[in-house]
Amino acid sequence: MKILYFAWVRERIGLESETVEPPATVRTVADLAGWLAARGEGYARAFENPRIVRAALDRRHAKPDSAIDGVNEIAFFPPMTGG
Incomplete structure (x- = not known):
């Protein structure tokens, strides 16, 4: 599956995708975040909270409890605020 990272999540991991x-x-999404966090320091920082x-x-x-089975693309990003 393809994973996309945005904003400070991308900066901490050091990859766009x-x-x-x-x-x-x-x-699940939460399982994936936990698995990614264990892959290294940048991932751990991105998913520390x-x-x-x-x-x-x-x-x-x-x-977070959404199933990822059959998903082609997952994007992770920080909360957004409007202006």
Whole structure:
């Protein structure tokens, strides 16, 4: 699956995007964030407070307990504010 990173999530990880194959035990957005956080220091910093990082599955906002099975693209980004 393709993962996109935006704003400070991208800055901390150091990548705009990547393609990953998480293990079968990674079934939800929260599972994926935890798996990514274990991949290294930049990931750990990006997901140190996973409750504030937002996600979109195939361009639709998703909750942490949303299933990722069959998803082609997942985006992680910080909360947005309007102006």
